[in-house]
Amino acid sequence: MISIVPISDVEPQAVEHLLDRAFGTGRHERTAYRIREGMPAIPRLSFAALEKDALVGTIQCWPILFDGDDGRDVPLVMVGPVAVEPARQRDGIGRDLMLSALNAAVATGDAAALMLIGDPEYYGRFFGFTADRTTEWRVPGPVEQRRLLAMGDSVPNGGGMLGPRIAALA
């Protein structure tokens, strides 16, 4: 049986090792890491999946900022990485973790502007994320525009740059 617990219940080193196994050790070079560089994950939106006390999945969410070309700053929550132990993938654990984070975001009032970088075939199909409003967004590194996804009533529509939300640690 899988139980979803706050990520603070798990050793930080165990989380890092799982992320290495799911994404490879070069993961720190990814654009997603640069967007939230220097930010701590938001504890109330970050979870671990345990199976008989063994860590089999994690999700972390981060405070980021959209610096709009029109002068408007919009705080967003970056969702992910979602990582599932390779041997346990495709068994619903990723979905459980995503739903835990999304439900928590609704409960805590953090769901107005969510974004992530990921496959629309997964995050669109199961959770409703789309690239409709991200066409003019810029990020600090390479990204396939179709994988720059967002969801929520306050997601900005125009041009602007994504980066860490330095002034407002969650």
Ligand SMILES: CC(C)(COP(=O)(O)OP(=O)(O)OC[C@H]1O[C@@H](n2cnc3c(N)ncnc32)[C@H](O)[C@@H]1OP(=O)(O)O)[C@@H](O)C(=O)NCCC(=O)NCCS
């Ligand atoms: C992507 C990931 C988090 C999904 O978690 P999971 O527990 O394996 O997936 P789930 O069991 O929740 O969902 C399975 C369903 O999603 C589909 N799916 C999984 N990954 C997919 C992808 N990248 N694109 C499209 N569909 C995908 C499966 O085909 C399956 O569909 P089905 O139910 O119709 O058979 C996990 O596979 C993983 O850790 N991958 C490596 C790291 C990664 O790429 N993370 C995402 C980027 S942030």
